[in-house]
Amino acid sequence: MKKPHTIAERRQISLNRHNTLVGLSFILPNFIGFALFILIPVIFSFILSVCKWDGFTAIQFVGLENFSNIFKDRVFKASLQHTIIFTIFSVVCTMSLSLMLAILLNRKIRGVNFFRSAVFFPYVASVVAVGAVWNAMFLKDGGPVNTMLQALGVSNPPGWFASTKWALPGVIIVSIWKNMGYFMIIYLAALQDIPSTLYEAAVIDGANGWQKFRNVTFPLLAPAHFFVFMMLTINSFKVFDLIWVLTDGGPGIATKVLANYIYDRAFVSWNYGYSSAASMILFLIIGTITIIQFTVQKKFDDVM
Amino acid sequence: MQITKENRLSSIARYVGLVIIAILTLLPFVWMLSASFKSDIDVFSVPIQWIPKTFHPENYVKIWTKIPLGLFTYNSIKLTVIITLIQLVTSSFAAYGFSKCRFKGRDTLFVCYIITIAIPWQVYMLPQYIMMQKVHLIDTHLSIILLQSFTAFGVFLLRQFFQSVPNELLEAARIDGLTEYGIYARIMLPLSKPAMATLTIFSFVSVWNDFMGPMIYFNSTRNKTIQLGIRMFISQYSAEYNLIMAASLCSLVPVFILYVSFQRFFIQGIATSGLKG
Numbered sequence: 003m004k005k006p007h008t009i010a011e012r013r014q015i016s017l018n019r020h021n022t023l024v025g026l027s028f029i030l031p032n033f034i035g036f037a038l039f040i041l042i043p044v045i046f047s048f049i050l051s052v053c054k055w056d057g058f059t060a061i062q063f064v065g066l067e068n069f070s071n072i073f074k075d076r077v078f079k080a081s082l083q084h085t086i087i088f089t090i091f092s093v094v095c096t097m098s099l100s101l102m103l104a105i106l107l108n109r110k111i112r113g114v115n116f117f118r119s120a121v122f123f124p125y126v127a128s129v130v131a132v133g134a135v136w137n138a139m140f141l142k143d144g145g146p147v148n149t150m151l152q153a154l155g156v157s158n159p160p161g162w163f164a165s166t167k168w169a170l171p172g173v174i175i176v177s178i179w180k181n182m183g184y185f186m187i188i189y190l191a192a193l194q195d196i197p198s199t200l201y202e203a204a205v206i207d208g209a210n211g212w213q214k215f216r217n218v219t220f221p222l223l224a225p226a227h228f229f230v231f232m233m234l235t236i237n238s239f240k241v242f243d244l245i246w247v248l249t250d251g252g253p254g255i256a257t258k259v260l261a262n263y264i265y266d267r268a269f270v271s272w273n274y275g276y277s278s279a280a281s282m283i284l285f286l287i288i289g290t291i292t293i294i295q296f297t298v299q300k301k302f303d304d305v306m
Numbered sequence: 307m308q309i310t311k312e313n314r315l316s317s318i319a320r321y322v323g324l325v326i327i328a329i330l331t332l333l334p335f336v337w338m339l340s341a342s343f344k345s346d347i348d349v350f351s352v353p354i355q356w357i358p359k360t361f362h363p364e365n366y367v368k369i370w371t372k373i374p375l376g377l378f379t380y381n382s383i384k385l386t387v388i389i390t391l392i393q394l395v396t397s398s399f400a401a402y403g404f405s406k407c408r409f410k411g412r413d414t415l416f417v418c419y420i421i422t423i424a425i426p427w428q429v430y431m432l433p434q435y436i437m438m439q440k441v442h443l444i445d446t447h448l449s450i451i452l453l454q455s456f457t458a459f460g461v462f463l464l465r466q467f468f469q470s471v472p473n474e475l476l477e478a479a480r481i482d483g484l485t486e487y488g489i490y491a492r493i494m495l496p497l498s499k500p501a502m503a504t505l506t507i508f509s510f511v512s513v514w515n516d517f518m519g520p521m522i523y524f525n526s527t528r529n530k531t532i533q534l535g536i537r538m539f540i541s542q543y544s545a546e547y548n549l550i551m552a553a554s555l556c557s558l559v560p561v562f563i564l565y566v567s568f569q570r571f572f573i574q575g576i577a578t579s580g581l582k583g
Contacts (some may be wrong), residue, residue: 018409018410021408022409022410023487024407024409025407025412026409027403028402028403028404028407028486028490029400029404029415031396031399031400032326032396032397032399032400032461033400034457035396035455036419036422036458037455038452039453040430040456041422042433042437043434044422044429044430046433046437047429047433050433054471057436057439083485090494106323106324107324109320111317111320111321116328117324117327119566119569120331121331122572123331123335123562124334126511126515126572127335127515127558128514128515128557128558128561129517130339130515130517131536131558132334132498133556134338134550134554135334135335135338136334138341138349139334143348144350144352149352153353173450179334183331184576187576188576191576204427207466212482236424237425240426240427242518243518246517246518247537260428264428264431264432265428265431269435269522274436277432281426281428281430281432284428285425285429288425288426289425290422292424294365
C-alpha cells in the first residue's frame, strides 16, 4: 500500500475515518440489537436445519436428512398443501375485492372516510379478538352466520371450524375479511396517481364505464397489481397466528399450515432439525418470491 | 337530463353497494358489542337479537374480577411503551446514519437490513428461543423487549423519510458548526415528526396486538399481556361468550381510539412502506 504523502491526502484519510466513526455510531445502537436478536438467529436456523437436536443432547450433523424426512412426513405434506390452497384462494379473492373497494371508494362522495375506515378496521384489530368473535360467528349451531344462512333458506349450513371440509374455507374467509382493507389502501394510492386527462380522453373517444376500467384503469394499475399480488402471496405463505386463534390447525390437521408445522416441531415435539428444515422450505419459497418481486419491481420503476 | 339521471342511478347503486360492504365488514364487531351486553343464554338466540332484550352491563364488571385484566393491561402498556420508545430512538438514529452519513460499507449493511424484513419470523423464532433459554430470559418481559425493539422495518420507514430531507439544509447546519449529532437532534428529528408518528402508531399497534411472541415466552400469569389474558379467559370460560366478547372488546378499545384519531398516519405509513418501497 502506498503511504499518503501530502497533508491534503492525510487530512482526507482522517476525515474519512472520522466520518466512518460518526456514521457507525449512529447505526450501532440499533445494529447491536439487530445482529444479536435477528441476524444471528437467522444464521443459526440455517445450521440447525442440517443437524439433529432436541435442545438437550449434543448437536449432531445429519446433512440433508431432515429435508428428506419431512418430505416423507404426512403432516408436513398436508401442511404444505393447505398453505398452497390457502394462498391461492386468499390471494385471488383479496385482490379482486380490494380492487373493487378501491374503485368504489375512489370518489369524493359523502361518507367516503367512514366507509374506508370501516373496511380497514379489521386489519388493525388484534387476532385474538378476531379469533374470538369469528369462532362465535361460525359456530355450527346457533352461530350468527349459520342462523343468517338458515334465514336465507340454506337448510343444512356448513359446520365451519367443526368440519374438516369447511374449516379451511372458513379460515380463508376470515383472512380475506381481515386483510382487504390494507390492500384497498394500496390500490387507492395507485388510483390517485392515474392522470385524469386519460379518462377525459377516453370519454372523448366515447368509452363507457366498463371500457374505461378495462382500457385505462386496469392496465395502468399493473405495478399495483403486481405489488399487491406479491405481498399477498408472501403474507399467505407466512400465515400463522390467524389460524392459531381460529382453529389451531384443526379439526385434526385440516387447517394446519407450514408455520403451524414449524411451531409444532419446535415447541411441541422438540424436534429442532425438522422444524428448521421446514422453516428453510418456507424461507426458500418466500425468498424466491421476493427476488422475483425485486427484479420485476425494478423494471416497473425503470419504465414508469 | 339523461346524463344526470344516469349519474344519480349509478351513485345510488354505488351507495347501496358500499352500505352492504360496510355492514358485512362491521357485522362481527356489531355482534361482538351486542353479545357483550347479553346474558349468556341470550347470546345465540334465534333469530339473532342485534339489540339485547335485557342489558347486562355488569358483564364488563365481571370480567375484571374473573381474571387479573388490570395486571394484563398494565403489562401490555408497559411492553408497548418500552418497545416503542427503544424503536423510535434506535431506528431514527440508525436511519440518520444510513441516509445522511457517508462511509464505506454503509449500503451493504443496509441491504442486510432489507433482506431480514423479507425473512419470515417463523424461520428464526426457534433459534431466538434457544438463545433466550441459554441466558435464562424465558418468562421475563426483557425477552420480548430485546426481541422486538430492533426491527429493520422502523429503520427502513424512517430512512425513507429522512432521504427526502434536502442535503443543502444539513450542509448549512454543518457550516454553522453543528456536529452530526446536533443536526440529528435539532434539525432531523423536528422535521420528521410525521414519520415518527407513523412509526409510533405502527409499533404501538403491532406490540399491543402481538400474540405469538408473548405466547411463546410468557408462562406465568403475572407476566401475561392482554392478548394472552383473553386467550386464557377463553379457555377457562369457553361457554360464556358474553364475557369473552366483553373482554375482547376491551382489548380492542386502545387500538380503536388510536386508529380513529390518527387514521391519516396509518394510511401514510402503508403508502410509504408499500408501493414506494
